[in-house]
Amino acid sequence: MAKDTSEAANPDRPSSPLPRRGLERLDLMLLCMEALDLNGGEAMVWMSEQLGYGGLFPNRVELWKRRCHNPLRRTCRRGEVPVDETDALIRILCVMADRLYPMLRSLLSSSEPEAVASERWALFQGRLLELVQERMNPRRSGVQKLLDPTDGAAQRLQLVQGLSLCAGHGGFERIKASLMDAVA
């Protein structure tokens, strides 16, 4: 049993809702999880129940509605997402990243044979781009950049690297701090 690293363990830290840019990155990271796991959407709902977030996200529609606060979505919702709901989404992300860590690791490892590594990346990128095209607004420059074969590659690598570094209970505070970053 790991020590608790949530807000309850750090009562002095002020909690504020995630900025729009943070919601955008959180949803993209969850989308990467779905690209890695064909049943990622189902796994997210199941994980939410396992972690005790059934009250916050009683069904997949409620989970989808929170994710639709991503400004890059085709159907984007306005307004802020409460802190407890974003914390729950981040925790689901960390647990899913932990579960899929072997796949994340194999994407990042340089010791894999070149042909195997490039085939894995091609499969992952193909699935991710399908999901992005299906759910995101193609007129947004952020989506166009992500879909770009050359410019988007660095961003996709950074998403996978971020997932590998936030996997598990220890990653919660790291990824949350990163999602709260100021706008450059």
Next chain:
Amino acid sequence: MVQSSVMKQSLVFDQLSCRLQVEGLPDVSIGQSGAALGIITGWSLQWVGRPLLEGRREHLQALMQVVLPYARHLISGVRRDFSIAGEPVDIGPHPEGGHRLLLRSSQPDTPPLEMHLDDAELADLVRVLDLLRLDPRIQLPLDLPEPEPLGPRELLERIPLHRRLTAPLGGAAALAVSAALVLLLPPPAVPPTPQAPAPQAAPEAPRP
């Protein structure tokens, strides 16, 4: 996994490429007992195909103090060196890609050891350090910095300097060229000012 001999505890944290083993004792002076580990007597980090790293508690703490903030910055896309003055561990991006972990030995005449880690090995290292710091059996303060959101200035570091300077330098150059061209234009010809008519003599007043 726990191995114990009388009072001595040994905690082992495994990942695919590395294994961290921490040895210590419960601090009985503050009432610790059983599986608690209040005093770290030594640790070792074993990498596949690399030399074994060993040290004392201070070295382990120095490793955590640079590796965990480095990982936190990487999530935000900021790749920069992390080191603490006087401490034996540095970490930063490697010029050929991946990450450079530099370990300075406290033994005299021992050159620093530089390790080139790829992204997967760094993630493994971060995971074993997370497992260690979150293990409830570790009952001693590790004094690690809390992850904090980055400010705009720090986030600018992820954009290369030449790209950051392109826009302002381009604007300044365009302004200078425009100003030079304006200066080259001939001044508009000044139209001749019309001669003011000579004041006419006031008509003489009729004499009575």
